[in-house]
Amino acid sequence: MQIIKSCSALNSINFQKPFAFVPTMGNLHEGHLSLVKFAKENYSEVITSIFVNPLQFGKNEDFASYPKTLDKDIQLLEDLDCNYLFLPEPNFAENLEVIKPNFSDVLCGLSRPTHFDGVLTIIDKFLRLIKPNACLFGLKDYQQQLIIKDYVNKKKLRTEIISLPIVRENSGLAMSSRNNYLSKDDREHCGIIYSCIQNAAESLKTSPVKIVIEKATDFLENAGFEIDYLEVIDANNLSLITKKTNKILIAVAVIYKKVRLIDNIIVSL
Ligand code: AMP
Numbered sequence: 001m002q003i004i005k006s007c008s009a010l011n012s013i014n015f016q017k018p019f020a021f022v023p024t025m026g027n028l029h030e031g032h033l034s035l036v037k038f039a040k041e042n043y044s045e046v047i048t049s050i051f052v053n054p055l056q057f058g059k060n061e062d063f064a065s066y067p068k069t070l071d072k073d074i075q076l077l078e079d080l081d082c083n084y085l086f087l088p089e090p091n092f093a094e095n096l097e098v099i100k101p102n103f104s105d106v107l108c109g110l111s112r113p114t115h116f117d118g119v120l121t122i123i124d125k126f127l128r129l130i131k132p133n134a135c136l137f138g139l140k141d142y143q144q145q146l147i148i149k150d151y152v153n154k155k156k157l158r159t160e161i162i163s164l165p166i167v168r169e170n171s172g173l174a175m176s177s178r179n180n181y182l183s184k185d186d187r188e189h190c191g192i193i194y195s196c197i198q199n200a201a202e203s204l205k206t207s208p209v210k211i212v213i214e215k216a217t218d219f220l221e222n223a224g225f226e227i228d229y230l231e232v233i234d235a236n237n238l239s240l241i242t243k244k245t246n247k248i249l250i251a252v253a254v255i256y257k258k259v260r261l262i263d264n265i266i267v268s269l
Pocket of ligand 1: 023025026030031032034035136137138139140141164165166168174175176177
């Protein structure tokens with residue numbers, strides 16, 4: 001695997017097409033690796049990036065303490081035969097014009113008001129610089145991939161945005177670098193976030209949305225979670241469900257022992 005440490009080095013690479021790009025913030029786990037594996041299986045070459053993007057962290061968030069495990073990440077990518085690893089310089093996020101996305105005034109956008117501006121601003125820079133045939137994202141960050149798809153369509157960028165399934169721990173907890181902040185027992189307990197939204201998806205067949213939300217909220221609160229949001233909305237536009245809705249998103253963000261965890265499930269109608 002070739003490690004690229006500057007934009008100028010990147011510019012001199014002649015990628016074998018079609019090639020796929022997997023942007024990450026490192027501290028790689030099976031969720032990230034599922035994207036790299038998919039890319040290896042479906043494209044001629046794969047470039048992964050590791051960059052802890054300061055623009056997407058709020059003032060009181062964990063930018064400074066975000067887990068960094070570069071040597072281990074390199075080994076994991078080598079094992080998957082990833083072709084390139086891009087490690088942008090620290091000033092990569094400097095002097096950029098901030099891009100304001102659609103769909104950012106709900107869900108995570110409410111409690112993290114500048115988060116998606118930061119994500120989109122950096123993804124736009126990556127896509128214009130690397131110009132991959134495809135860029136891969138996880139459905140764990142449902143709102144993120146929706147925002148990026150919308151932007152890429154609107155700007156007619158030539159990269160296809162591909163979203164891949166959530167990879168979970170044995171307990172059902174969606175894998176996340178932030179799970180490292182929790183003990184093994186806590187992670188086991190947090191598996192009930194997923195059972196809760198699975199039950200909610202089942203209940204939607206027979207109960208009104210309002211009741212489903214109330215029940216799920218009570219369940220999680222009784223299990224020791226602080227709810228940031230728990231929403232049942234149209235998965236295509238993150239708005240209220242209407243008669244036209246053909247895909248429902250059940251999305252949840254909770255805080256458990258100071259750690260913010262997100263998860264979601266899609267119900268096709
Ligand atoms: P991050 O390093 O958190 O920015 O994540 C990089 C990419 O990995 C994003 O597209 C995430 O949605 C994706 N990802 C993170 N966790 C998971 C997971 N548990 N399953 C699938 N994809 C994931």
